[in-house]
Amino acid sequence: MQRVCFLLKVRRDRIAEYRERHAAVWPEMCEALSATGWHNYSLFLRDDGLLVGYLETEDFAAARSGMEATEVNARWQAEMGPLFESLDGDRPDEAMKPLTEVFHLA
Template sequence: MEKIAFRMQLKAGNIAEYKRRHDAIWPELADLLSDTGIRDYSIFLDEASGMLFAVLLRTENHRMDALPQHPIMQRWWAHMANLMETEVNSVAPLVVPLLPMFHLAPHLD
């Protein structure tokens, strides 16, 4: 498994709606993410800045590169575009990769 992290920016005043939409994530989107090799996906919010931090685990043979072209993913991004900063001329969220700096995985005895 590979762990990756990235950040996105929530527009001001949209915390509750962002949470509501993710709490009601479409089953077909959850299936698509799983089918492309995503095994664990979390998004955290820094309330002071509106910055979203995402961390996910994906399989070595993941197919995440195909997600931007998939109709379900495009529909989800369009659904979320009014809440987040997006790429120029696109509904895709503006995603900034984060560099790993430290990881501790203590052994459980």
């Protein structure tokens, strides 16, 4: 099982909206994430907008491509994209660059 952690940055003026949207994630989005191999998925948001994401999956590349193929993900990314800083033209899901794990206590 791969453990994946990534960082993104939510715009300061959109933090409240980001929190609200994640308090009511669409059921079909949750179903798609589960069906494509995203497990134990969590998002942590600091008050300055730093977003830390964590998930476990058998194959992160396959999990990402599985989500990319879903219609619900395209809608979610289109709605969430404007809430982030520094995406360089990417959608939020494309900007998720995994951090290198340097320690794990099993």
